Amino acid sequence: MMRWAIIALLLLLLCACQEKFSLDELAGARTTFVVGDTTYLEIVPPYEGFNEPHGILMGNDKLLYVADTKNNRIVQMDIAGQVLGTRTIVRPNAISQDMRLDLLVTGICVERSGDSVAAIFRLKLVPASHSIGSAVIDTLWKESARPQRRFVGIAAMPDNQFLVARQGPDLSSFVDPDTRVLRFGSDGGFITPVGDLVTRAGSGITDINQPTGLARFPNSRDFIILQSSVGVAYGAIYMVYQSNAEFEGWVPKYDPARQDQRFIDFVRPNRFVRPEGVVVDGKRGDIFIADAAQDSIFKFDNQGRFRSESFGQSRSAGRMLRPSGVAFFDRTLYVLDSQTNRILRFRLSTDF
Numbered sequence: 386m387m388r389w390a391i392i393a394l395l396l397l398l399l400c401a402c403q404e405k406f407s408l409d410e411l412a413g414a415r416t417t418f419v420v421g422d423t424t425y426l427e428i429v430p431p432y433e434g435f436n437e438p439h440g441i442l443m444g445n446d447k448l449l450y451v452a453d454t455k456n457n458r459i460v461q462m463d464i465a466g467q468v469l470g471t472r473t474i475v476r477p478n479a480i481s482q483d484m485r486l487d488l489l490v491t492g493i494c495v496e497r498s499g500d501s502v503a504a505i506f507r508l509k510l511v512p513a514s515h516s517i518g519s520a521v522i523d524t525l526w527k528e529s530a531r532p533q534r535r536f537v538g539i540a541a542m543p544d545n546q547f548l549v550a551r552q553g554p555d556l557s558s559f560v561d562p563d564t565r566v567l568r569f570g571s572d573g574g575f576i577t578p579v580g581d582l583v584t585r586a587g588s589g590i591t592d593i594n595q596p597t598g599l600a601r602f603p604n605s606r607d608f609i610i611l612q613s614s615v616g617v618a619y620g621a622i623y624m625v626y627q628s629n630a631e632f633e634g635w636v637p638k639y640d641p642a643r644q645d646q647r648f649i650d651f652v653r654p655n656r657f658v659r660p661e662g663v664v665v666d667g668k669r670g671d672i673f674i675a676d677a678a679q680d681s682i683f684k685f686d687n688q689g690r691f692r693s694e695s696f697g698q699s700r701s702a703g704r705m706l707r708p709s710g711v712a713f714f715d716r717t718l719y720v721l722d723s724q725t726n727r728i729l730r731f732r733l734s735t736d737f
Contacts, residue, residue: 538599620657
């Protein structure tokens with residue numbers, strides 16, 4: 386009897402001395418990030434081969450498009466990470482896709498004078514059987530007279546009109562300051578600046594100073610514009626489209642000047658430093674914002690409440706260093722990192 390007790394004790398000690406299985410071993414190709422009470426899983430391997438990329442899009446055609454900025458190209462990929470094709474564009478920065486499946490890309494056009502000027506391009510994929518390498522490219526707009534201007538965001542509307550965020554150093558002109566959001570028709574013709582946003586440094590909810598990105602809500606004309614926190618209080622502005630007999634245009638969804646909205650998380654002053662990418666989960670309405678300066682992904686629900694699933698570099702073992710773009714599809718968040726030159730993929734543990 387004593388012998389069996391000793392054997393049982395030895396077995397218990399041996400089991401206690403063994404290392405526990407890590408979640409990495411059990412999950413296979415997953416890496417764990419714990420944020421508060423929520424576990425995030427990174428799907429590995431990441432997609433690599435870029436050079437300071439700055440824009441990513443999950444298209445209406447369910448393909449990934451990357452503005453591979455320093456490689457001067459647009460990369461077309463499937464969701465498994467396989468490169469389907471590339472197309473040369475000088476310094477591409479932002480991408481959108483309209484309902485005709487045309488790609489809209491902001492980049493640079495080199496003039497005969499040698500000046501590099503901001504430009505907007507259209508790539509016609511459908512006539513090219515969706516081969517990006519042979520798609521016709523039209524130059525829709527150039528800022529030839531103002532070579533210091535740059536287009537930093539673009540968003541196609543449901544009717545194929547589109548908005549473009551423009552940035553530049555000269556804000557002195559009341560009529561045409563460098564920093565504006567511009568509205569274009571479905572044919573690419575310029576319509577008007579979006580006057581509902583005010584070009585100036587300031588603490589108002591609609592003040593824009595140094596835009597960094599722009600994205601539209603799915604099946605809607607609502608959009609979010611991002612900007613550097615320098616000179617302004619709000620790095621992300623959520624604009625809602627309204628059209629009635631008295632008004633047509635955009636108004637802020639959350640306005641801290643209103644007593645009932647002043648404590649909404651989305652409009653907490655100085656929350657962001659340099660947000661550069663934003664995407665909306667079309668099913669849940671969650672908003673993801675990538676802040677390149679804080680190495681973080683901020684998540685808000687459809688009521689503007691901050692979510693604890695937000696995460697950053699301090700919790701990701703240094704793997705995410707400068708997130709500059711985000712895309713979302715099938716419960717998976719794609720994060721474009723312009724410093725590590727990779728696309729990282731994340732999914733909530735509850736979604737596996």
